[in-house]
Structures are given as structure tokens and as C-alpha cells.
Amino acid sequence: MVNPYASESFNRVRVNPRSKEEKEQIEHPLMEGKKLDMSREELSAFTKAMGQDEFKSLMGDYVNEISDPKHRPELDQYLDELVERGELPPGAALIQPVAGFCIKTSAKRLVSEAQKKFFEQKAFINVCWHETLEMPEQRREVRPDGKEGTAWSLPYRVSKGKPDQDAKGVLCTTYDVVFHPDVSKFCQYEEFKKFAADTAVDGVNRVCAENKEKVSHDYKILKHINCKGPRPNKMLVKTKATQNELLKNMDLSKQDTQLQKDINA
Secondary structure, three states: OOOHHHOHHHHOOOOOOOOHHHHHOOEOOOOOOOEOOOOHHHHHHHHHHHOOHHHHHHHHHHHHHHHOHHHHHHHHHHHHHHHHOOOOOOOEEEEOOEEEEEEEEEEEEEEEOOOOEEEEEEEEEEEEEOOOOOOOEEEEEEOOOOOEEEEEEOOOEEOOOEEEEOOOOOEEEEEEEEEOOHHHHHOOOHHHHHHHHHHHHHHHHHHHHHHOEEEOOOOEEOOOOOOOOOOOOOEEEEOOOOOOHHHHOOOHHHOOOHHHHHHHO
């Protein structure tokens, strides 16, 4: 007979009161239900240090380091070498998208469901092109009102968000969304360009949903730049050539290869 009191949930019931150390731990500001591994005194000292000019300078140097485009050629060369050594997942390819246009928006992350707290920052989406992507499809369909209309399908790939800075040095996040180059031909029409932009935002939101993040549809298509940064980052995508159904359905983001680790670093 199964012991009903031996369940996993029952074993998690706390019998003893929290220790003094646990009581002194504070809530994590960005992860609900998590605790910071520091005491209130340590947090107070850290907060005080953040206000000092020396700390601000060091933090600024770090942000500049991780987002400086001058390091991109070195990383690209390293990624290319990994590809040559055959460290790609089966049925995958490393592509270099071509910049199309850039979207400026904002992103929110839910940090507390109970208190409905959000962390908000600026975000950019680079809409890009590459011939590896499936071509857009157009079909005729009958609308609910009985009239005929045109429906479009725009296959795309979305990169994970990369830490970045805006023109004033404020931290932001940049995403790349890649379509087939044929999509660019129709983007000369403003309505279709907005449709492609809406699709890109929806695509980013599908990726962000896993981390309880959301990108705003209240966006602006920038006129003075076509890409945030010198060019879009390289991206790992599934290829069309594979005939293996298991490979077609493989989630490359969950394949723990050295190449994927370096792209997402």
C-alpha cells in the first residue's frame, strides 16, 4: 500500500521554524520566490557602493565590453572555426542575416505575479533577410463576411535577446528576426511593412514568453538606421534540406553544443 504521507509535497512541509540566516535573507528583486544570497547588511553595503563614482565607472566599462561591436569579428571567426570542425547540431546551419529595417520598442518582464510588478527597458528588433528561410506564401481565402481576401504566411526565425546599449549608454535588449529575402520586396508597401513588423514582434514575444517577458506592439520603425549595431548577429537555424522528421522537429535551442553556447553567450 502506498503511504499517502510520503508524497513529494508532504515531504516539503517545513517542520522546524526558519533559521536566523533564512529569516535575514531578502527577496530577489527580479525572481519571485527566490532569495538573494546575501544579508541585509551586505545588500546595504552593495547599494551604497553602487552610488560611488568608481563603481559606476567599473560597471560602465563592463557594459561597454559586452556590447562593443569591435569584439564581433573575433567571435564570428571563432564561430566559423567551430562550424569547420563540425560542431553543429544535425540539420542545422550558421547564417549571417542581412539587415532590413529596425524596430524600436520596449520590453517588460514580470518579476512578481502576486504584486504585479514589472521590469521595463528599451528594446530593438532587427528585421533581417536570409535565403535559408522558407519563402513567404500567399493564398486566397474567403473571409467571414463572405468576401475574398489574401492571406500571407511569413516563416521566420528569432534570435535570443542580446544585452546592448542605446545611444545614451542605457542598457537595452536587441533581437534579430529573419525572413526570406522575398519579404523585403513587398516591404516597399507601408501596409505590408507594418504586417512584417507585427509578425516580428509576435515572434519575439513567443520567445520571451518562456521568461514571462513581453515586447510592446506600440513600436516605431526607425528611419535613420536599418540595424541596431553594425550588422545582425550570426544565427543558428534548421535547414530545409534534412529529410529526417526527427531532425525537422528538433528544437536547436535545446541542443547543448559548444557552438550554441558561444552564440547565446
